[in-house]
Amino acid sequence: MAGLTNLPTDLLRTFIAVVELGGHSRAGAALGRSQPAISLQIRRLEELVRAPLLAHEGRAILPTPAGEALLSYAREMVRINDEAVRYFHRSDKTGVLRIGLPTDYAVAFLQGTLTRYIHGHADVELEVHCDLSRELHQHLRSDDLDIIVAVMSDATMPYLSRMWTEQPIWVAAEDFHLPAHAPALLGAHPEGCDYRARMIQAMDTIERRWRIVYTGPGISGLQTAVVNGLCVTALTRATLLPGMRLLRESEGFPALEPLRVGLFYKHPRLSAAGLSLVSDLVADLERVGSGVQAVPA
Known part of the structure; x- marks a missing residue:
């Protein structure tokens, strides 16, 4: 259709990597590109969306408001792209996946998802780690876990893919x-x-x-x-x-404050097996209730 702009997934993937890994150099190392090439791709993406996407705060590189808005779309677009590719490369789903689940959250339906995934992917080794949500977030930041489901302390948090509300x-x-x-x-x-x-x-x-x-x-x-x-x-x-x-x-037991719960992962760090599991988790989350929302909420 005339007048529409296509956002190439390679540019979106680079943008996600810069934000989630904290800089052009780390993104380049993860994607196998030089730092100038990463910078060029970011500039090209900014031209396509007609807005600055990244800002420097001291030594940190953070998304601008426009970057925050694009980031949620970018994660979903790249995830769907990779899901389509995985369909035609199903034999590539191998490796070890480290999943973090919260101690204080009802994970029965998630355990069902994990069990079905294990039965369908014999070459993938799944390691499940249960802990307090604050510890799970730290393990994800330090790359000790690949995917986590955890309670959210703030309305917006890094690496968030899906969020929903639980009523204790x-x-x-x-x-x-x-x-x-x-x-x-x-x-x-x-x-x-x-x-x-x-x-x-x-x-x-x-x-x-x-x-x-x-x-x-x-x-x-x-x-x-x-x-x-x-x-x-x-x-x-x-x-x-x-x-x-x-x-x-x-x-004498008044209503409790609801909880925000999220699905988190670092897209550039995730293997084909991990991205496949994310898609399964997203599908199950969307079946459990209307409170599940893609980001932005």
């Missing part, structure tokens, strides 16, 4: 009853867990006394403590078990 809910054992004036007996993951912070914030907001009587890093241990009546806690609906019930505001 108060749960207890079916026969658990606690007078509204009594201290709340809480079960939680260790300090740094976003669900733990929201429970404490909710109790402090209504000036209700509370005590943490169970602390553990794993979701199964926390679920067992709740079912056995040791404590109450905050979960998502996907992690409710038989023998649990929801706690009402009239019982």
Whole structure:
């Protein structure tokens, strides 16, 4: 169609690499191009979109507002391009993939995605690392992980591909009853867990006394403590078990602040196997609810 401008995926790939790897030299090393060639591609892309895309802040190179807007489109366009290419190069999906999943998030449907992926890609070795979201973000930044699903501390964060909202809910054992004036007996993951912070914030907001009587890093241990009546806690609906019930505001448990959760990866660092898994994760995320959004949100 006359008048439309095509954005070449090689220019978009270079732009993503410069932003995500922190400079022209690192992008060139990752893409096998010289620094002048990288600079030339960025200038060409700026000409096509008619806007400056990168700015220097001290020694750092950061995207301009126009660059931030383009970055989300660029990630999606390059991902779809690579998905199409992978379809015709299916035998290239080999290697090791390191996945980070949060301790405090319901990952049942993601585990299903990972299981199906393993069964369909025998040559790919999958390593799953569970931790607090803040630790997962650090592992991704330091290239210790390839893909993470993690709670977001800010509305916009580096390497974000998809985001959605989770609503934590108060749960207890079916026969658990606690007078509204009594201290709340809480079960939680260790300090740094976003669900733990929201429970404490909710109790402090209504000036209700509370005590943490169970602390553990794993979701199964926390679920067992709740079912056995040791404590109450905050979960998502996907992690409710038989023998649990929801706690009402009239019982002294006010609504909890929602959580933003994101899918993150560094596109220039990801192998063909990793990009294939990202596509599977994106497809499953889009099936779990309308709250899943591409970036920009």
